[in-house]
Amino acid sequence: MSERAAPLHVTTGGDVSALADRVVANLASAVHAAPETLRLPLLCLLSEGHVLVEDVPGVGKTVLAKALARSIDLRFQRMQFTPDLLPADVTGVNVFDRQSGSFQFRPGPVFANVLLVDEINRASPKTQSALLEAMQETQVTVDGATHELERPFLVIATQNPVEYEGTYPLPEAQLDRFLLRTGFGYPTADAEWEMLERRLERGVDEVELHSVVDRETLLAMQRAVEGVHVDESVGRYVVDLVAATRESPSVSVGSSPRGSLALVKLSRCRAALDGRDFVTPDDVKSVAIPALAHRLVLRPELWVQRRSGEDVVREILDHVRTPATETP
Structure with a gap:
């Protein structure tokens, strides 16, 4: 369980910088990547955008998404996109409740603060498009009813830039919905050994992280950025x-x-x-x-x-x- 950070007063770029340094340092303890690479998802979160990560498997994309959510005490969900996935598996579905005699909405994984979509290009275009409204308008519409998503809302989608067999390439209109695209690259020899050494000492792959910024403080950071x-x-x-x-x-x-x-x-x-x-x-x-x-x-x-x-x-x-x- 993460330890909740107390809300902080944020008004200037200096405040944002100090808090961002805390988050990046937290991420660096879990993910071996260049500091500038670790800042990009945070930049995206502060800008209320979304990230597309193109890189080979096993370089830490999932770990980074989890670490970012834990560092800011946000709700995290992960989805593995596959060809048989349906739009309702993403957004949620209305289910008939016999006791009340009415339909009840069951939210899908998209109702999170940080949503990791692994291999987004393996799902059909119909399922991919289920994310468009959520990414653009921070809401989903199911059977004519609109459901608001809680802010902040960040989609981190991944795709393998090498293996395209059995995939559905993202159309330009959907690529354009991502605020930025990035990649990690392979770690240095020292960073890779440090990761192996940690695994040998602790017997676990991931580092247990505590939140260093809470949700209210992050929202205040977003407002402070608007004043730049x-x-x-x-x-x-x-x-x-x-x-x-x-x-x-x-x-x-x-x-x-x-x-x-x-x-x-x-x-x-x-x-x-x-x-x-x-x-x-x-x-x-x-x-x-x-x-x-x-x-x-x-x-x-x-x-x-x-x-x-x-x-x-x-x-x-x-x-x-x-x-x-x-x-x-």
Whole structure:
């Protein structure tokens, strides 16, 4: 059982930064990954978005999702997506109660604060689409009745970037619902040995974590992030970056305005995690690849050349002029 953290007063970027450091340190004790990688799901949670993790099995995706939920004392649910899964298995279903003579709604796993969807591309498009309303509007509709989800609500979906047999690739419209896409990569030799050593000493794979931030404090952190200033020059830089994805000769379909919103949201959180109440162009650059790469549809010939959306975003960052900004 986790120990509940007392609610804390959060008003500034400095407050958010100090609390975020606690969460990241907690995550680092359970997951062997770079600090910047551990910050991305937290950035997404603060931005009220969702994360798509593309990586090979066994690198800690499930452990990270559990650790994040425990660190903030949030309700966690895990779903393994398979071809036979139905939309009602995700959202819930109305069941007839003989005693009351009426139908009662039984919530599905989506009614959680952190929902881990393992191998999202193994379920049919019909089941995948059951998540769209929840991700976009924080609610689900079953038999005409709308049920609100408790905030915060974060979906961490995973998919294997190597094995595509028997899968249903996510359409662009659904990829666009994810605020960012990331991956862990393999751990370093030292990190992998540390994991093995812990397993040999304790006989368990996971570290028992206690919450360091509670739900009310997290909601206050989200409100504090909304107060981070975005100068017009930085906002127009975001617009120029997204416009460049539409004009790039390497891209057949560029990012929609949702990509611009994602950049602004994540940049604000990135600034707050650094203890600032204003966004700089470097904040935008630091989140541009995870925020934009998965929103691009590349020309077919680029697949033969083994170029990716990440490569295209890097080129755009090199070519779009960075504005000179002053501290507000």
